[in-house]
Structures are given as C-alpha cells and as structure tokens.
Amino acid sequence: xxxxxxxxxxxxxxxxxxxxxxxxxxxxxxxxxxxxxxxxxxxxxxxxxxxxxxxxxxxxxxxxxxxxxxxxxxxxxxxxxxxxxxxxxxxxxxxxxxxxxxxxxxxxxxxxxxxxxxxxxxxxxxxxxxxxxxxxxxxxxxxxxxxxxxxxxxxxxxxxxxxxxxxxxxxxxxxxxxxxxxxxxxxxxxxxxxxxxxxxxxxxxxxxxxxxxxxxxxxxxxxxxxxxxxxxxxxxxxxxxxxxxxxxxxxxxxxxxxxxxxxxxxxxxxxxxxxxxxxxxxxxxxxxxxxxxxxxxxxxxxxxxxxxxxxxxxxxxxxxxxx
Amino acid sequence: xxxxxxxxxxxxxxxxxxxxxxxxxxxxxxxxxxxxxxxxxxxxxxxxxxxxxxxxxxxxxxxxxxxxxxxxxxxxxxxxxxxxxxxxxxxxxxxxxxxxxxxxxxxxxxxxxxxxxxxxxxxxxxxxxxxxxxxxxxxxxxxxxxxxxxx
Amino acid sequence: xxxxxxxxxxxxxxxxxxxxxxxxxxxxxxxxxxxxxxxxxxxxxxxxxxxxxxxxxxxxxxxxxxxxxxxxxxxxxxxxxxxxxxxxxxxxxxxxxxxxxxxxxxxxxxxxxxxxxxxxxxxxxxxxxxxxxxxxxxxxxxxxxxxxxxxxxxxxxxxxxxxxxxxxxxxxxxxxxxxxxxxxxxxxxxxxxxxxxxxxxxxxxxxxxxxxxxxxxxxxxxxxxxxxxxxxxxxxxxxxxxxxxxxxxxxxxxxxxxxxxxxxxxxxxxxxxxxxxxxxxxxxxxxxxxxxxxxxxxxxxxxxxxxxxxxxxxxxxxxxxxxxxxxxxxxxxxxxxxxxxxxxxxxxxxxxxxxxxxxxxxxxxxxxxxxxxxxxxxxxxxxxxxxxxxxxxxxxxxxxxxxxxxxxxxxxxxxxxxxxxxxxxxxxxxxxxxxxxxxxxxxxxxxxxxxxxxxxxxxxxxxxxxxxxxxxxxxxxxxxxxxxxxxxxxxxxxxxxxxxxxxxxxxxxxxxxxxxxxxxxxxx
Numbered sequence: 001x002x003x004x005x006x007x008x009x010x011x012x013x014x015x016x017x018x019x020x021x022x023x024x025x026x027x028x029x030x031x032x033x034x035x036x037x038x039x040x041x042x043x044x045x046x047x048x049x050x051x052x053x054x055x056x057x058x059x060x061x062x063x064x065x066x067x068x069x070x071x072x073x074x075x076x077x078x079x080x081x082x083x084x085x086x087x088x089x090x091x092x093x094x095x096x097x098x099x100x101x102x103x104x105x106x107x108x109x110x111x112x113x114x115x116x117x118x119x120x121x122x123x124x125x126x127x128x129x130x131x132x133x134x135x136x137x138x139x140x141x142x143x144x145x146x147x148x149x150x151x152x153x154x155x156x157x158x159x160x161x162x163x164x165x166x167x168x169x170x171x172x173x174x175x176x177x178x179x180x181x182x183x184x185x186x187x188x189x190x191x192x193x194x195x196x197x198x199x200x201x202x203x204x205x206x207x208x209x210x211x212x213x214x215x216x217x218x219x220x221x222x223x224x225x226x227x228x229x230x231x232x233x234x235x236x237x238x239x240x241x242x243x244x245x246x247x248x249x250x251x252x253x254x255x256x257x258x259x260x261x262x263x264x265x266x267x268x269x270x271x272x273x274x275x276x277x278x279x280x281x282x283x284x285x286x287x288x289x290x291x292x293x294x295x296x297x298x299x300x301x302x303x304x305x306x307x308x309x310x311x312x313x314x315x316x317x318x319x320x321x322x323x
Numbered sequence: 324x325x326x327x328x329x330x331x332x333x334x335x336x337x338x339x340x341x342x343x344x345x346x347x348x349x350x351x352x353x354x355x356x357x358x359x360x361x362x363x364x365x366x367x368x369x370x371x372x373x374x375x376x377x378x379x380x381x382x383x384x385x386x387x388x389x390x391x392x393x394x395x396x397x398x399x400x401x402x403x404x405x406x407x408x409x410x411x412x413x414x415x416x417x418x419x420x421x422x423x424x425x426x427x428x429x430x431x432x433x434x435x436x437x438x439x440x441x442x443x444x445x446x447x448x449x450x451x452x453x454x455x456x457x458x459x460x461x462x463x464x465x466x467x468x469x470x471x472x473x474x
Numbered sequence: 475x476x477x478x479x480x481x482x483x484x485x486x487x488x489x490x491x492x493x494x495x496x497x498x499x500x501x502x503x504x505x506x507x508x509x510x511x512x513x514x515x516x517x518x519x520x521x522x523x524x525x526x527x528x529x530x531x532x533x534x535x536x537x538x539x540x541x542x543x544x545x546x547x548x549x550x551x552x553x554x555x556x557x558x559x560x561x562x563x564x565x566x567x568x569x570x571x572x573x574x575x576x577x578x579x580x581x582x583x584x585x586x587x588x589x590x591x592x593x594x595x596x597x598x599x600x601x602x603x604x605x606x607x608x609x610x611x612x613x614x615x616x617x618x619x620x621x622x623x624x625x626x627x628x629x630x631x632x633x634x635x636x637x638x639x640x641x642x643x644x645x646x647x648x649x650x651x652x653x654x655x656x657x658x659x660x661x662x663x664x665x666x667x668x669x670x671x672x673x674x675x676x677x678x679x680x681x682x683x684x685x686x687x688x689x690x691x692x693x694x695x696x697x698x699x700x701x702x703x704x705x706x707x708x709x710x711x712x713x714x715x716x717x718x719x720x721x722x723x724x725x726x727x728x729x730x731x732x733x734x735x736x737x738x739x740x741x742x743x744x745x746x747x748x749x750x751x752x753x754x755x756x757x758x759x760x761x762x763x764x765x766x767x768x769x770x771x772x773x774x775x776x777x778x779x780x781x782x783x784x785x786x787x788x789x790x791x792x793x794x795x796x797x798x799x800x801x802x803x804x805x806x807x808x809x810x811x812x813x814x815x816x817x818x819x820x821x822x823x824x825x826x827x828x829x830x831x832x833x834x835x836x837x838x839x840x841x842x843x844x845x846x847x848x849x850x851x852x853x854x855x856x857x858x859x860x861x862x863x864x865x866x867x868x869x870x871x872x873x874x875x876x877x878x879x880x881x882x883x884x885x886x887x888x889x890x891x892x893x894x895x896x897x898x899x900x901x902x903x904x905x906x907x908x909x910x911x912x913x914x915x916x917x918x919x920x921x922x923x924x925x926x927x928x929x930x931x932x933x934x935x936x937x938x939x940x941x942x943x944x945x946x947x948x949x950x951x952x953x954x955x956x957x958x959x960x961x962x963x964x965x966x967x968x969x970x971x972x973x974x975x976x977x978x979x980x981x982x983x984x985x986x987x988x989x990x991x992x993x994x995x996x997x998x
Binding site: 040042043044045046047048285286288289290 | 338341342344345346348349350351352353354355357
Binding site: 333334335337338340341343344345348354366367368369370396397398399429430431432433436445 | 691
C-alpha cells in the first residue's frame with residue numbers, strides 16, 4: 001500500500017477518491033433534491049406530493065430516473081451534431097470542478113486551492129458555453145431565443161455575484177475557501193455583511209434560472225428554453241446540472257457567510273449539510289411563492305439595482321477596513 | 324429601477340408577506356382527500372346514470388310502463404329503446420328492456436322529470452371505468468334485477 | 475333617452491318609420507327597418523351618440539335574409555333594433571366595421587354561416603369552419619357553397635415580412651384558456667401582429683337549438699361556458715320565461731341569485747388561479763381550487779353536478795334547497811372572507827405581480843365602446859355598466875351592491891375589479907340568504923308544451939365574463955326558429971390584437987390572461 005502510494009503520490013490518490021466521492025454526492029444530491037422539491041411544493045400547496053412509490057414517496061426519484069433512462073433517445077434530424085451531443089456533457093464540467101474546492105469539513109476537501117473562489121467563478125462562467133451550444137445546436141428558433149435569454153441573464157448576474165463576495169475576500173485577505181471558513185471562528189460573516197449576503201443570494205438564484213428568474217425556461221409560455229429538443233437521458237443531465245448548481249450556490253453562501261462547517265457538538269459535515277440544505281429550502285420556497293419576473297425587468301434588477309448596491313457595499317467595506 | 328426608497332421598502336415588504344403565506348401553508352394540514360384510500364361521501368342528489376325504481380304497489384317489478392316519453396324527450400338521444408310487455412293481471416305494461424347509452428348522456432334530468440310513473444332516478448355510481456364504449460351501454464332493467472338480487 | 479333617440483332617428487331616416495316595442499316582451503325599445511344604402515349612416519348616427527353594437531345577427535326567413543343590428547348604450551338603458559332585409563339569391567350587405575370595430579368578426583361569422591358577403595370588409599375568410607364547408611350551415615335549406623366562395627373563404631395567409639417570424643401561441647396551452655391559437659408575427663421579442671384562430675371547439679350550438687325543443691336545449695347552455703354555466707342557464711331560462719310570460723315564484727328567484735353568484739365566485743377564482751399560473755406562480759392555482767372545491771361541495775347536494783349544472787327550469791327550479799345548503803353557504807362566506815387577505819398577501823400586493831400587470835394592456839373608454847367589450851374588462855376600462863343593475867333579472871333588483879370601476883384600464887385594474895366583484899358576490903349571497911322567502915319553487919302556470927308566441931326577443935344577462943345576449947326568434951312551434959348567443963368572450967377577444975401590438979411576448983400572455991376568455995363560449 002505504501003509503495004503504491006509512494007509511486008503514484010498520495011495527492012493523486014486523495015484526488016481520485018475525492019472525485020469519486022463528489023460524483024456519488026452529486027447523484028445522491030440530485031435524487032434528494034428532486035424528491036424534496038416535489039414534497040415542499042406539495043405541502044406549500046396544501047397537498048401531499050408523491051406518496052405512492054415507497055414510504056413518503058422516497059423511491060419516486062429512482063422511478064423518475066428509470067423512466068428517463070428508458071426513454072427513446074431522439075435526435076432531431078437537422079441538429080448540429082457536435083454541438084448537440086456535447087452540450088449536456090459539458091454542462092457538468094463546471095459543476096464537478098466547483099465541488100473540488102468546497103470544504104465539506106475541516107479535512108473533507110478534495111483540494112484546497114489557494115485561489116479557490118476564483119476557480120469556482122471562472123468555471124461557472126463556462127456553463128454559458130454549454131447553454132449556447134444547446135440553443136444553437138438544436139436548430140430550433142424557440143431554443144435559440146431561450147438560450148440567448150439565458151445567457152444574457154447569466155452574464156448579467158455574474159457581476160453582482162462576484163461583487164458581493166469581494167468584501168469577504170477583502171476582509172479575510174484570501175481566496176481560499178478553507179481560510180474563509182476558518183476566519184469565521186468568532187462571528188459569522190453574515191453579521192458583518194448582511195447586504196452582501198442578500199445580493200449574493202439573489203444573484204445566485206438568478207444564476208441557476210430558478211423562479212422568479214426562470215423566464216428562459218418558462219413552462220407556461222411558448223418557449224421551453226434551451227433544452228427544448230432534448231429528451232430522455234440528455235434532458236436528465238441538464239436537470240441534474242441545475243439541481244447541483246442550486247446546491248453549489250447554497251454551499252458557497254454557507255461557506256462565505258454562514259460559517260461553513262463550524263458549529264458546536266455535531267461533526268462539521270453535518271452542520272455544513274444542514275446549513276446548505278436550509279438555503280436550498282429557501283430557494284425552493286421562493287420558487288413556489290412568486291410569479292415570474294419579466295425579462296427586461298430581470299435585467300434591470302441586475303444592472304440598475306444589484307450592481308450599484310454591491311459597489312456601494314464594497315466601497316463602505318473598503319473604507320471601514322482602512323480605518 | 325428608479326424607484327423611491329419607500330416603494331422599495333414596500334416592495335420588499337410585500338415579498339416577505341408572500342413568503343409568510345407559503346411557509347404558513349407548509350405547516351398546515353393538507354386539504355386533499357386521499358382517494359381511493361379515503362372514501363368520499365356522495366350526496367343523494369348526485370347525478371350519475373339513471374336507474375329504474377321499483378313500482379310503488381309491487382316492489383318486485385320496475386315501475387317503467389314503456390310509454391316512450393323519455394326516449395322522445397332526451398336531447399342527446401341516449402335512450403335507445405324501451406320495450407315492454409303487458410303481463411297477466413297488470414293494468415299497464417312493464418319494461419323488459421331499457422337501453423341507455425351513457426356515453427352520450429348529459430345528466431340533464433329531463434327523463435327523470437318527465438317520466439309519468441316516476442320510475443327513473445339518478446344513481447350514485449361515480450367511479451365508472453371501462454375499456455370499451457360498450458361497457459357503458461346499460462340495460463336498466465337488467466341493472467334493476469341485479470340490484471334486487473343483491474339487496 | 476328613448477324618446478330623444480326616437481325623434482332623432484326618425485328625422486334621420488325620413489321615409490321609414492321608427493317603431494316602439496314593448497321592452498318587457500322584446501328586450502329592445504325601438505326598431506326600424508333600413509335599406510342597404512342607409513346602413514352606414516345609421517351606424518354613424520349611433521356611433522356619434524355613444525352607442526355600441528351589442529349584437530349582429532342574421533336570420534334566414536327563407537324568402538329573405540334579415541340582418542339584425544342591436545345598438546345599446548352604456549350610460550342609460552336604450553336598445554334599438556335595426557333590421558336590413560337581403561335577397562337570399564344574392565346576399566350582399568355593406569360592412570359597418572369601419573364605424574364599429576366589433577362588427578369585424580361578427581360579419582365574418584355571418585359570411586361563413588349564411589353566405590352573406592359584406593362589401594368593404596377587409597378579410598372575409600373562415601372564422602370557425604377551417605376545414606371547409608360544402609353547405610352554409612345555418613341556412614334553412616341546403617345552399618351549396620360555390621367554388622369561388624370556397625377559395626375566398628380559405629384565403630387567409632398571414633403575410634411574411636422582413637426580419638419577422640411566426641410563432642403560434644397554442645392551441646395546446648399550459649395555461650387553461652381553452653383551445654385558442656394566436657398566430658403572432660414577431661419582430662425579435664416584439665409582436666407586430668396577432669391573429670387569433672378560432673374554431674377548435676366549435677360544436678354549432680346554434681344549429682342544435684333549431685333542432686331541439688326549448689327544454690331539450692337546456693343542457694347545451696351549460697356546456698357553452700363551463701366555468702360559469704349557471705349564468706348561461708339563468709340567461710336562457712329567463713329569456714324563455716320572458717318570451718312566454720311565465721311567472722317565477724320568489725323563492726326560486728332568490729335561489730337563482732344565490733347559485734349564480736356562487737358560480738360567479740367560482741369562475742373568478744378560477745381566473746385568478748389560471749392568470750397567476752400564466753405568470754409563473756403555481757401556488758395560488760392550488761389555493762384557488764381549494765375554495766372552488768368548497769363551492770362545488772355546496773352546489774353538488776343541490777344541483778347534482780359539479781361543473782355543468784342543469785338545475786333551472788322554466789318557471790322555477792328542478793328541486794328545492796334545504797337548510798344544510800343555507801348553513802353550508804353561510805359557513806363558506808365566512809371562510810372565503812378570511813381568505814381574501816391571503817390572496818392579497820400572496821398575489822395582489824406582490825411587487826413582482828404588480829410590476830408585471832401595471833400599465834399592461836391599457837384599454838381606453840373609446841376603444842372599449844367600439845369593440846363592445848363587456849363585463850369586468852369594461853368596468854376596468856372605466857365605464858360603470860353592470861347588467862345586473864341596469865336590466866336585473868331574477869331577484870337582482872332587490873340586491874344592494876356597488877359597481878367597481880377601474881381607473882387606468884390596465885391588467886392590474888382588471889384584477890382589482892374582479893376581486894371587488896368577488897367581495898360583492900359574497901355580499902349579495904348574504905343578503906339573498908337573509909331574505910330567502912318560503913314558498914313553492916315551481917310555478918303552477920308552467921305550460922306542459924312550451925310554445926312561445928310569434929316574435930323575437932333580445933335578452934341580456936351578466937355572466938362572470940360580461941354581457942351575454944340571447945336572441946330568440948320564435949315561430950310558435952316548440953322549437954326555436956333561430957337562437958343566437960352573443961357571448962362576451964367573443965367581443966373581449968377582439969380587442970386583443972390591438973393591445974398586443976408592439977408588446978413583448980410575456981406582456982401578451984399577461985394581457986390575454988387579464989381578458990378572462992373561455993374559448994368554448996367563443997366557439998360555441
């Protein structure tokens with residue numbers, strides 16, 4: 001064992017084990033979230049949600065996955081084949097990379113890169129490519145409209161996302177996620193930066209295309225978004241990516257503002273998961289309460305409200321730090 | 324977003340109020356009834372397909388006298404044929420076959436209302452299901468005999 | 475007002491006399507028969523005096539075809555019937571769609587059902603019967619459609635343009651308007667033109683009416699608007715009672731009012747849920763169905779049905795209501811009153827909702843009059859007209875309620891008008907329950923075989939969507955000679971193309987939702 005470890009290098013082994021763990025977690029997370037979404041939606045609408053398949057409907061996500069796997073894989077004739085096939089695969093790359101740097105516990109982090117948050121932000125911008133490939137490659141005007149809207153929304157909300165995280169980075173003088181969590185030993189950063197938390201949260205919800213910002217995939221309008229032409233397993237991949245993104249947004253919010261894995265009595269990972277899933281619940285809560293924001297109002301919120309506010313927040317933080 | 328601060332605060336307040344409604348609903352009991360595990364109570368006036376009622380004087384036979392008024396009055400032509408025969412010692416005919424095509428019935432109640440011998444009434448059969456149209460072509464006389472046997 | 479119009483109309487039409495009709499029997503105050511050349515002048519005459527075209531009907535009297543124009547007024551009750559006789563061999567008439575925009579679709583419908591061609595009409599193509607017709611449906615004899623007619627009718631081709639593309643809104647909708655298809659010509663995100671395509675749910679109720687007796691047609695009325703069937707039932711039953719002169723006992727009248735108002739509540743609640751589902755909030759839909767189920771649970775023990783009721787009869791009701799109904803309705807009123815604050819918090823006050831609906835789809839009073847919109851859309855535009863107040867039937871005359879009016883005419887106003895109408899409906903039900911008299915529910919004077927006297931009648935009723943007009947022509951037999959249903963959604967939909975022009979697609983969906991359309995009643 002030691003020899004294998006010395007040959008390959010412990011770091012590599014740790015990386016491989018971590019990646020496998022991350023993949024398992026991603027799949028489990030998607031299963032849990034689809035179930036939780038339907039249950040939360042049901043109870044908020046005074047009904048039960050899935051209950052037939054297994055106790056409390058717990059096996060429902062497995063039934064859904066089996067259904068999606070069993071569907072015929074239709075490829076429309078006129079699609080642009082390389083783009084069409086690659087898009088659902090590429091959308092997973094930023095997701096997996098983001099998981100590499102998130103600290104689940106003090107010792108449960110696949111790799112603590114010292115520019116951790118930059119890695120996450122950079123790779124999440126890459127998901128724009130996947131959306132564009134899906135929309136253009138589908139050779140469908142509705143998909144293209146949906147994709148263009150989605151990209152505009154994504155780009156518009158990335159800026160307040162970053163600007164809301166900058167005050168924290170300024171305060172801790174580091175990009176590494178681990179040190180940001182450790183710096184919240186005394187008091188969580190949400191106390192110092194409540195507005196940054198709100199701005200980050202709103203921008204995060206918009207990044208994941210969730211209601212009230214889900215016009216690109218509006219169900220009750222005529223365009224079904226950039227994944228119109230996908231069915232079966234390919235559609236499931238887009239779906240999975242969306243749910244995983246929700247978790248990542250919550251996880252980063254927890255890491256930056258809510259103390260990460262720190263908390264009394266229980267092991268760190270339990271606290272981390274508890275806090276993350278609480279924020280995921282809030283995101284679902286928002287979905288089932290509000291109507292959709294119209295597209296131009298959506299962009300207005302970002303460019304005219306969130307970005308100026310986050311700049312002001314940044315300036316005040318910088319000023320206060322200097323004093 | 325050139326909104327005044329007061330409009331901004333009012334807007335934010337309305338968003339919080341909306342959240343309050345849904346979270347309150349989250350913890351309240353469900354209002355759905357879990358059919359088919361929970362049975363529903365059907366009101367006595369519920370209008371499903373019609374059924375023949377027993378004759379007032381002689382509960383062994385149905386009250387239909389095969390006059391054909393319901394056949395003529397049905398707006399959808401759902402009552403296909405009513406045949407009857409005059410039995411020994413009876414003043415009026417008794418129905419031997421009453422063919423109802425329930426797939427075109429609109430439950431208007433004209434047949435029930437205009438029947439001169441008050442022989443028709445609505446049944447409460449609310450969970451009818453079948454694989455073919457013919458499953459809903461009822462012969463009300465046969466249904467009456469079936470009900471007589473089971474009661 | 476009636477005298478003044480009679481005098482002025484008499485002065486305008488010098489040769490033809492203006493007759494006075496008994497409003498209680500006929501539903502209109504004045505009538506006149508004009509010649510083809512005078513029609514446009516008469517239309518302009520009424521336009522200048524602030525009338526609107528309530529209905530445009532064609533009746534086939536075998537020796538001649540008669541076009542019936544009913545003009546009505548928002549401000550005070552004055553209905554005028556103008557008739558125009560046309561030669562059946564060569565049916566041509568001038569169009570009045572240049573003066574009254576709402577005639578545009580009425581004339582198209584008459585073109586396709588009767589074969590009457592209108593000079594000067596910009597678009598005489600199929601409205602309902604897109605598969606093509608071989609005979610004109612509503613003519614009394616089988617008159618075949620000539621080949622040039624078929625070509626002219628099927629000539630609708632939306633024109634292509636630079637940088638524009640077509641998008642179909644429907645006919646399969648995730649939101650529950652019904653089967654409506656709107657062909658939108660889009661320039662990027664903005665709509666250049668919107669053309670509704672109708673006829674997906676066309677069942678030809680008007681022809682069915684000519685082949686069934688009055689009683690046999692009663693179930694059909696509930697199927698025309700299945701969200702507000704009580705009002706359609708009420709309109710039909712009161713129309714026939716008015717035509718035949720059948721009195722109705724008081725208890726029946728009060729019960730009719732209570733049930734119609736419960737149905738109005740049910741319809742407005744459904745609109746609320748569907749509108750919010752259009753805008754993306756799926757939770758209010760479920761809350762609304764909770765309330766609707768309560769209403770259905772009250773109405774089911776009384777009428778026996780949950781969606782399409784066939785409960786009213788000529789001269790009264792099918793059977794009586796009992797104390798359980800009264801107690802259940804009272805409990806429901808209390809419950810729904812407390813739910814209004816929930817809807818206000820979740821929907822009405824929500825800043826996202828108000829931003830989506832404020833300033834969207836503004837209807838001015840002038841456009842509302844020209845397009846003959848009615849109901850909450852008209853009241854939202856600012857005109858305080860409610861047929862329950864101006865022409866009350868059943869026991870509405872004894873009820874005390876106000877008429878909510880909007881100020882801006884946008885979608886938010888429509889929402890608020892409907893919420894206030896719901897509150898009014900609760901008040902009306904309370905008043906009617908308090909005053910519910912004892913007594914019979916069916917009059918003794920109901921004739922066994924219903925044979926109305928010869929004549930015609932235009933009867934109006936306020937449904938949850940607006941003014942329902944029923945025009946019955948009776949020829950003393952037990953089947954109606956002609957029955958025309960002037961449905962409110964037909965006229966309300968006509969204003970959509972001009973409202974949608976130049977707007978974003980998301981706004982078009984919001985506008986369409988605010989008009990509260992029910993397609994089966996448009997298609998009949």
